[in-house]
Amino acid sequence: MPLELIPDILLIKDYAEVVFFHFIKIREKEDDSPIEATIRRFQEFVYKRISPDLFESENVVREAILHSGGSFRELLRLLQNTAYEADINDRQITADALRRAIELLASDARILTEKELEILKKLKENNEKRLVTPYMDGMFRLLEQVVIMEYNDGNYKRVNPIIEKSEIYKQYVG
């Protein structure tokens, strides 16, 4: 379903069943530790498309997966940008190129408003206290733009790890 129709979801639900596919949880809700089984599955996904030889190390892929937040599209976008950042002379996708790509994509955060940053701050606080964050006014755009990612049945939300790397996020949310 196109994102632009999501505001009309209640209307659509009258005529059709809407099934949500949340992101795949890549870190534990409780202690934020990486979920190795998921990471392995994502690695498999990557290596079926890009030869492992093209990466400087396995760790580059792992870091990219962790920064994808459990979204295949985000992972591919990140890897695509990493490839653009890679030095053609290296003939490999390096950790440095990944860092530059993350920096570039993190600049998406400059569009965030102060209100939206407040939401992200609240979300971070709740996650630290292990509280569920309810839907808040203004959250829709953040979900739509994958600034916030939803897991499980939607009760577990967290900020896109790439956005967490942006200066504005670090300054405002910490």
Add this chain to the structure above:
Amino acid sequence: MWGKPVDLKSQLSRLNRILQQPLFRFIIVQCLPEYNTSFEIKASLEKNFPDRPIHDDIKLSKITYPELLEEFEKLTEGFVFLHRFEALIDNPDLYSGFNQRRDRFAEKPIAILAFLPVGVRVLRKTQEHIPDFWSFRTAVFEIKFKYIEGLIPSFFWDFREPPPNSNTYQDKLSAQKSLIGQLEEVPTNSYELRINLLEEIAINYKDLARFSEALECIETGLISFPPSSAAIDKKINLLLTKAAIQIEQFNEKEAQITLNQVDNLLPQLTPFDWETWSTLQKYQADLLLQNRDNKKAYEFLKDKLKEASGNLEATNINLILLKARLGIALMQMGELSEAKSLFESFDSIKEKSLLLSVDARKVACKVISDINSIAVSLIRFELKNTLANSDPYFPFIQLSFVSLFGKGRVGYLKKDEEESGFFEELVSRFEQYYGPEHPLVAEVYFYQAIKDYINLTSVSSFEDPIDSYLFPQKRSLIFKNLKRKEAIIMLSELDEKFFRVARIFEKSYTKNSIKYIISNIYRGYIKFLKGELNDAFLLLHNNYKWFEGKKIEDYTYINALNSICVGKVTEEMNRLQSAIFFTHDGIKKFSSLSLDFKNNFHIMILTILLGEIMKEYEKPAVIRYFKRLFVRIKQQFSPPLYRQ
């Protein structure tokens, strides 16, 4: 890249890497429209990918979604340039197409390069309209240029704000810090160096709208001259900067004293400097015009122009600015056709200097836009002209237009102009130059907020708060197409916008301070609509107090309007005695204005409404008073209008 000024060469190299494979790509390029970035990109792509065609002829502002698809169907490979991509924002057919059938675009090995103006707002707005297609984006480029400084013709700002003498607001702040640091290290007996630095710091403060600090620097500079100084030109420059600030702050008496000092020093300049002389005359004329001494200003300028014409070239900008002031005097005297032909005569300078003539026309547009409706046709012409020719001065014409719009002619803000996303561009450009707290930036915020207010309330005139306060049916318009909850959210957002404006203008008392009051009237109205009557009262009463201490005849209309608004709010609060007091105060102020149809009409309506409030109050003495007042008002109207 975003937030990091990177030179075009490295950006093009990254773009080429992204486009290496002939696959679908969606790339957003934010750049200043006046610089032909797309030409640079085109040239680079032609060089690097000679076999892949570039399609550069689709105009989103003039195309429907089916037509766009049809165009796409014809293409098999290459690059598609979509200029003014923000045009899709106002075309639901188009943005829905991009969202719902994004696959139609993505299935071909074609790279789409969408060009947007620089700035966060336009980016966000575009993103909000095409969330689906946006998620397909490959990269976003923001292309900035260091030589941006040269894009501002300094004289253009002569009637508004001083031009920034360094690149951006941030540059200016850091330059200021370093200048102050340098000043501290200069020995006190290095007079010349100290004075030069103080002058530079003062001008910077003036550009930053920090007038009291600027004046302080000038004063320090003026007392730093050794007794036998020959640096008359320096002293004159400092004094002229001082006068400019004093005029800006309405300190007319002090400005006159400063100008007299310049006048006394001027003969000591050897050789005589006609440029400085004409700057002095310019400010003298400003004082006369500000005092509405139009006839005196006209004669003064005629005289001075005669004197100047033998000594300054016809293309000299100071000469043109003196002529522009003569135009203002003529318009304020009601000699519209003469004023118009004077401004049009700037065109004749074209033969001598093409560039200057363009700028002179823009100065003329700017000036008359502030004054009289004859600007409408000229500015519309200029706007069209600059749009058609990708004129580098487009933002400044836009500001002229915005200013015109601010005069109340909101009907002229037509869809064409809205489509160009010019507010977003203006805000971003001015924030970059002047910083977020500058009155000029606040001015753009102000007009933007009014535009949003107009969109929300479907009103057609700048003065409409008064009608909306008074007539419930106008108020209900806001809630007509919106659920109450939505309307409240939108009103709150609007309130924040006006608050931002009010906060900036409150800090600096300049000619623009009235916008602080107007913003508060809008805020009061918004609070009134939201049912927050106490807050509305506090805001408007604060305005009422502001006017009490000032004698600014030009603003009597706003003053009257404010009193009426307080009256309405207090009536709603059931504080009838206050309602009567403020409404009556408003009527008195309206009555002191020159009589024209509009004011008469307002007075009549207001008097009837005052009567209504008084009836509720049910005090015979008050009713008697009202009856007397009504009879007096009745006498003021011409019979046909009264019968109406």
